[in-house]
Structures are given as C-alpha cells and as structure tokens.
Amino acid sequence: MGKKIALFNQKGGVGKTTTGVNLCCALHNMGKKTLIVDTDPQGHSTSGMGVDKNNTSPNVYDVLLNGVSAKKAIVKTKYGDVLPSNKNLFGAGIQMTGLPDRELILKKALDEVVTDYDFIFIDCPALLELLTLNALCAADSIIIPVQCEYLALEGLSDLMTSVRMLKRSLNPEMEIEGIVLTMFDGRTNLSLQVVSEVKKYLKDKVFATVIPRNVRLSEAPSHGKPIIAYDRSSRGAQAYIDLAGELIKNNT
16 A cells, blocks of 8 residues: 655745655665656646656546546656646646535545555645645645745744644644755755754654755756756765655655
C-alpha cells in the first residue's frame, strides 16, 4: 500500500514542486515505485518530470471532472510516474463545487492505484482552495517546505493552525510527515536563525536534511529533469538523496 504525501504550504515559491519532483526521482532511483500527482494548474511538476504538459491527455483534469480513471491518465517516465496537469485545471475548483463529496474526488481516484506504488506525492497549489483540499483529503501525511527567510518563519504559526483545522474538519487521519527547510544559505545569519527557530518550535517534526540554495537546483526544471538526473554531483541533488533516505527510514 503506497503512502500518499501532499506537499503543502499556503505560501508560493517555497519549494513544494522542487521537493515533490526530486523526492519522486530520488526514491525511484532507490528502487521504490513512485508517482507524483500534479494538482497545480501551472503544471510545474509535470514539466519538471520531463512530460510535455501541453500535450497530455487524459490528465488530472479528466480524472477529477470527466470520470477518467487515474490509471489511464498516468504517464510513465524514467524518473517515476506522473499524473499530469496543465492549464485546463484553471477553474476546475469552481466546476467541482456542485459535485457530491467534492473534497474526496481525488482520494477516490487514487484508491485505484495506491497499491501500485510505495510513495505517491501530491503537489498542491499555494492557494487553500478546492484542488488543495482534494489533495489534503487524499493524503496520509503532509510535507511542509519552509523557506529559510523571515517571512516564512512569520507565517509558520498560521500555517500550523490551518493544518490543525484541516485535520479536525476534513482528514482526521492526516499527519505531518515533516517540515523540510529549503533555500538554506549557511553564509547568512538569517538562514541559521530560521533553522534554529523552526527546530525549537516543531522539534522532531523537522527533517534533519536541509535543502541548500543551489543554482543547479534552480536550473534543472528548465531542462525538464529532476536535479538527480540533471547534475547528480550538485549539493542540491545530494540533499534530496539524503532527504529521500530519511523518508524511507521514517517509514520502515
């Protein structure tokens, strides 16, 4: 039975997609069966896995709104499998509003394939709307990427309040898999302070692996590759390999 992990943070640009794509690839390279589900209309996880988001049909939109099975929409790649997304997903949340059990559509769709994988990652949009609620209702746990900047630290309390509310009202079984600190720059006191404060506040919920600010990590998506495939020797690649190892260790 695969573990479904949502990448969630209400703030954009913190590394949700980067973390999902690279964990999917790193674990795939370690012999695990992996899938990334792209629920963001921007389709960055789709393109980051080397899939042409403009020419994928059926895709997650068809799964959510046209009754297409997840199995038919999944695209296999050498980095792991992808349930792709594209701009068709813009407005899908509004279209889903009148449907029965609207928050559970993705969960029911993934039930069909959950036994085919060891890990299923669900990349969430930044906005807390119906697509995100579907991802969180489908998830067994969440990984929260937190950027090593002051504003991210400032919003962490509100984020944890949202997580508790979602757990209480929609998905009581959902747990926090861990907080992953991203875009860390060891040369700055601010990055060191953010790491210290987050670990003090959330203690054992914080992954030991910290993701560095790394040029190669930023370049990889433009080449349609996870960092492990683009430059395995980079600090960013090694960090995600270490994070994948931590995730396996925590789930054995």
